[in-house]
Amino acid sequence: MIRSRLGDLIASGLFDRLDQRDRRLLERRAGIKSAGDEPFSLDPRGWWYAVPGAAYAGVFEALGLHDRFPVTLDEGADVEDLPFREDAVPTFVTPELDGWRLVFGNLPDLVGVDWDAWMAAAERLSARCGEAQMFYEDGAGGTDLWVVAREGRIRRRRAAYDDADDVGDPFPWEEHERTVTVAQACARLSVDPGGIGASTRMRGHGWLALSRPGIGHENLNALVGL
Structure with missing residues (x-):
């Protein structure tokens, strides 16, 4: 996933021993590389969040994320392919894309697989970022789910094939669609x-x-559980 010497820096945990000046240089490096990169399609493996780009800093507190490390889109896109410790799973917050930042990677471990945990995470994100959207696609052919939360409350929830999970007033653009899938909703x-x-x-x-918290990025290439 991560190429060149940056991967060695992350895996060795050296970033956690850098001073503020060097950390700022790494942020500058990520910003310069990102400015020259061309965006490409992403595969969040069926589950992701979207938050307004300007308010993304609230993501880290809302989801309990720590030790953030600056990366480009290319360096973070395959976050789920990173080996990780069982108690320190990595998550990717993308650069701003058309005004939004996407959050994905190891979300079952980070958020859980319980319905109440899903909704609570969306509400926490929206409380800190103003708005948060959750998208979940069931690759096995089950119910696609999308959620819009604002200011700490679920404002709209739609399971594409289950009217029982229809919460909140439909958006105007929904009136032209019999069902609204995740792909349609996120677009x-x-x-x-x-x-x-x-x-x-x-x-x-x-x-x-x-x-x-406090573990840094050292030994992320170790086997899970070790």
Whole structure:
């Protein structure tokens, strides 16, 4: 996933021993590389969040993420392929894409697989970022789910094939669709990960962050559980 000497820096944990000046240089490096990169389609493995780009700093507190490390889109895109410790899973916060930042990677370990935990995470994100959207696609053919939360409350929730999970007033654009899938909803509401490309406006750099405080990025290449 991560190429060149940056990967060695992350895996060795050296970033956690850098002073503030060197940390700022790494942020500058990620910003410069990102400015020259062209956006490309992403595969968040069926589950992701979207938050307004300007308010993304609230993501780290809302999801309990720590030790953030500046990376480019390319360096963070395959976050789920990073080996990780069981108690320190990495999550990727993308650069700003058409005004939004996407959050994905190891979310079952970070958030959990319980319905109440899903909704609570969306509400916490929206409380800190103003708005948060959750998208979940069931690759086994089950119910696609999308959620819009604002200011700490679920404002709209729709399970594409289950009217029982229809919460909140439909958006005007929903009136023209019998069902609204995740792919349709994210394209309307924020950013479709699969539709990102050369015409997408990208700003800033992304972040890799961990689910456990104080551990740094050292030994992330160790076997899970060791």
